[in-house]
Amino acid sequence: MGKRFCVRCGREEGPNTPIIDGLCPACFIKERRMLELPTKIRVTICPICGALYIHGDWVRIGKNVEDVIEYFINKTIVKRHNIYPGLDDVKAKVVGVESGMVYLRVTAHYKNVSLSQDVATHVELHKKPCPLCLHSRSGSYEAMLQIRTIAPVRFDVMRDIGNRLARVREFRESIVEIKEHKDGVDVKLSNQAITRYVANILKREYAAKITMTWENTGYLGGKRRSKLTISARLPGLVSGDIIEYEGEPAEVTKLKKGGVIIKRLSDGKVVTLRHDDIWKSGFKYLNEKDYAVLDGRILNYEGGKAVVQATDSGNIYFIKSPRILNLGSRVKILIYKGKAYLLI
Numbered sequence: 001m002g003k004r005f006c007v008r009c010g011r012e013e014g015p016n017t018p019i020i021d022g023l024c025p026a027c028f029i030k031e032r033r034m035l036e037l038p039t040k041i042r043v044t045i046c047p048i049c050g051a052l053y054i055h056g057d058w059v060r061i062g063k064n065v066e067d068v069i070e071y072f073i074n075k076t077i078v079k080r081h082n083i084y085p086g087l088d089d090v091k092a093k094v095v096g097v098e099s100g101m102v103y104l105r106v107t108a109h110y111k112n113v114s115l116s117q118d119v120a121t122h123v124e125l126h127k128k129p130c131p132l133c134l135h136s137r138s139g140s141y142e143a144m145l146q147i148r149t150i151a152p153v154r155f156d157v158m159r160d161i162g163n164r165l166a167r168v169r170e171f172r173e174s175i176v177e178i179k180e181h182k183d184g185v186d187v188k189l190s191n192q193a194i195t196r197y198v199a200n201i202l203k204r205e206y207a208a209k210i211t212m213t214w215e216n217t218g219y220l221g222g223k224r225r226s227k228l229t230i231s232a233r234l235p236g237l238v239s240g241d242i243i244e245y246e247g248e249p250a251e252v253t254k255l256k257k258g259g260v261i262i263k264r265l266s267d268g269k270v271v272t273l274r275h276d277d278i279w280k281s282g283f284k285y286l287n288e289k290d291y292a293v294l295d296g297r298i299l300n301y302e303g304g305k306a307v308v309q310a311t312d313s314g315n316i317y318f319i320k321s322p323r324i325l326n327l328g329s330r331v332k333i334l335i336y337k338g339k340a341y342l343l344i
C-alpha cells in the first residue's frame with residue numbers, strides 16, 4: 001500500500017500522524033467534530049444541594065456546577081451515535097461555564113494517537129428543588145417509619161433492608177429525614193401511602209410485625225390531619241444466631257424471604273418459621289450471656305446419647321445427639337439453662 005497524505009495540508013502519514021478520513025490529526029480537529037453536541041444542553045439541578053436530575057433520578061455529584069454538567073454530558077451525550085466513527089475513549093471535560101455557554105475540551109484516541117478539541121454549546125440550567133430538599137426545608141412529614149429488630153441491630157442486616165427499600169423510587173423521593181440509632185432506624189416521610197407500602201414489603205420479605213398508630217395534629221383548611229407512625233419489628237436474625245423457640249434452643253441456619261429456617265438443637269429438626277410462627281408464639285434472641293459454648297470431643301455412644309468430653313474442663317456430658325458422628329470428632333457443646341446440646 002502506498003503512503004497516504006493529508007488532503008488539506010499534505011502531511012505524510014506516520015506513526016504519530018495517522019490519516020483519519022483523508023486528514024492528518026491537526027487538520028481533522030479543525031475540520032470535523034469529534035463529538036456531536038446539541039445546540040442547547042438542558043440540565044436540571046437542585047439549587048439547594050446541587051443534585052442532578054438524570055434518567056428519572058436525583059444523583060449527588062458534588063457542589064460544583066461544572067462537575068455536575070460534565071457528569072451529565074458524559075452520561076447522556078457521549079454516546080456512540082454522537083461520536084465520530086473510529087474514535088475511542090471519548091471524554092468531555094468542562095473547562096468553563098459562562099453566560100449560558102458551556103466550554104468543553106473533548107479528548108479521544110484514534111489508534112494510539114491522542115486527540116483534543118475545544119468546543120462550546122449553549123447550556124440551560126433548570127433549577128428545581130429535589131424532593132429531599134423540598135421536604136427537609138419545609139420540615140413537614142406525614143409519616144414515621146420506625147424499623148426495629150429483636151436481635152441486636154446489625155449493620156449488614158440494616159444495609160440489606162436499606163438497599164431493598166431504596167429500590168422503591170417513591171420511597172426514596174418521600175424521605176424527609178433518616179435517623180439511625182442503636183435500636184434501629186427512624187425514617188420520616190412525606191407520604192403515608194408509600195410508608196404503608198414499604199411496611200408491607202418489610203412484613204412480606206422480612207417477616208416484620210407491623211403496628212400503626214395515628215396521632216392527630218390538628219386541622220388544616222378545615223380538614224383533620226393526622227400523622228401516621230408505623231413500627232416495623234423485624235427478627236433481624238442472621239445464620240448462626242441462637243434463639244429460644246417453644247422453650248428450646250435452636251440455631252438459625254438460613255434466612256428465607258418472609259421467614260427464618262431454624263434447627264432445633266435437641267433433635268436436629270429443621271423448622272421453617274414464617275411470619276405467624278414468629279409472632280404468635282414468639283422467640284427469644286439469645287446472646288453469649290444466656291448460654292456457653294465449649295469445645296469437646298465425642299468419646300462414645302451410650303443408650304442413644306453421645307458421650308462428650310469438654311476439652312478445657314475434662315467434664316463428661318451425656319447429650320442426645322441428632323446424628324451419629326465418628327468417635328473422636330471435635331464438636332461444640334452448647335450449655336443453656338443447665339442442659340447440654342450439640343452444635344452440629
Ligand SMILES: [Zn+2]
Nearest residue numbers: 006009024027
Ligand atoms: Zn493536515
Ligand SMILES: [Zn+2]
Nearest residue numbers: 046049130133
Ligand atoms: Zn436538593
